[in-house]
Amino acid sequence: MQQGGGSETEVTWEDQQNINKFGRLNNRFHELEDEIKIAKETNENLEDASNELILADEEVVRFQIGEVFAHVPKEEVETRIEQMKEVTSKNLEKLEEEKDSVLAQMAELKKILYGKFGDSINLEED
Amino acid sequence: MASSSSSTTERRGIPGAQFVQDVETYLTQSGLDVNSALSFLQERLQQYKLVEMKLLAQQRDLQAKIPDIEKCLDVVGTLQAKKGTGEALITDFEVSEGIYSRAHIEDADSVCLWLGANVMLEYSCEEATALLQKNLDNAKASLEVLVADLQFLRDQVTITQVTIARVYNWDVHQRRMRQASSTSTDS
Numbered sequence: 001m002q003q004g005g006g007s008e009t010e011v012t013w014e015d016q017q018n019i020n021k022f023g024r025l026n027n028r029f030h031e032l033e034d035e036i037k038i039a040k041e042t043n044e045n046l047e048d049a050s051n052e053l054i055l056a057d058e059e060v061v062r063f064q065i066g067e068v069f070a071h072v073p074k075e076e077v078e079t080r081i082e083q084m085k086e087v088t089s090k091n092l093e094k095l096e097e098e099k100d101s102v103l104a105q106m107a108e109l110k111k112i113l114y115g116k117f118g119d120s121i122n123l124e125e126d
Numbered sequence: 127m128a129s130s131s132s133s134t135t136e137r138r139g140i141p142g143a144q145f146v147q148d149v150e151t152y153l154t155q156s157g158l159d160v161n162s163a164l165s166f167l168q169e170r171l172q173q174y175k176l177v178e179m180k181l182l183a184q185q186r187d188l189q190a191k192i193p194d195i196e197k198c199l200d201v202v203g204t205l206q207a208k209k210g211t212g213e214a215l216i217t218d219f220e221v222s223e224g225i226y227s228r229a230h231i232e233d234a235d236s237v238c239l240w241l242g243a244n245v246m247l248e249y250s251c252e253e254a255t256a257l258l259q260k261n262l263d264n265a266k267a268s269l270e271v272l273v274a275d276l277q278f279l280r281d282q283v284t285i286t287q288v289t290i291a292r293v294y295n296w297d298v299h300q301r302r303m304r305q306a307s308s309t310s311t312d313s
Contacts, residue, residue: 011292016145019288020281027280062218066201069226071216 009117022109022123025102032099039092046085053078137278140177143170143285149296160297167290174283181276188269195262198239199255205234206251 053061053074062069063077072080110123135142146152153163208215214232221227237254238246249257 010148011288013145013147016285016288020284023280023284024277027277065204065217066197068201068217068219068229070204071218 009120015113015116018109018113019121022106022113025106025109029099029102029106032095032102036092036095036099039088039095042088043085043092046081046088050078050081050085053081138275140174140275140279140282143174143282143289145285146289146292149293153293160293163293164290167286167293171283171286171290174279174286178276178279178283181272181279185269185272185276188265188272192262192265192269195258195265199258199262202237202251202254202258205231205237206255209233209235209251 056074059074060071061074061077063072063080064070113121113123153160156163158166205215208231210233214230215234217229217231218226219229234251236248236250238248239254239257240246
């Protein structure tokens, strides 16, 4: 968000607010990217776990709850993992949706700000 | 619009950045020359950055605390679910790093919660759940406030950065005009 070039274009409070908004969205965008990465990893881990469970012979498996490994029947673990998968997938979906909306809003603000300031403003990542 | 621009309120001790409508008026009003105005703004920016680091550390702490509480709730929930089934909950738990032992937990009516400050208190499962849930809600609420604080702070950082750029550009522009007028009178 560095401005260079001439000071001919007047910056109004409205412009400033748009720049602020853009800054916020950009921050949120990076947060979302991290959150999505984590959610995807969790999802993959759960997927791996349920695949391993199918292959496992044991009737009772150790299932981590908090800091301890509880001995839980295989079927129960299966349902619990399914539930966890559902929660994380829904969460992931929500995050992806938010990311799309953030990106759309950023594109809109870019249009406005570049339209007014042209080369005097830089809204791209380094 | 102009009146709202000067509404530089503060938020939890963070002073708001003043939006500069017109650089020249700003400089004459504040009685600063370009260099002292720039150094004042730079100093402000540094202070904002310092507060940002502090808030980010708090945010990280809270973000770590929330899953911890959720884990605790999960365990208490498991104990409660087992209660009354007649079955014992068998768990492998870590005694020391890398060393595990096995525990049979039969009909646990209560759990002990570590309250901090070297205090541990025994609670019934219901009470423990309620307390943990309250802690979880509090942590989430604090996180929300903290995120709003951070957003406010970042807005002030952006305003200050833009102001610095504008004061600087105004100065460059001013110099150029002076140079242009002096060369034109020379010739």
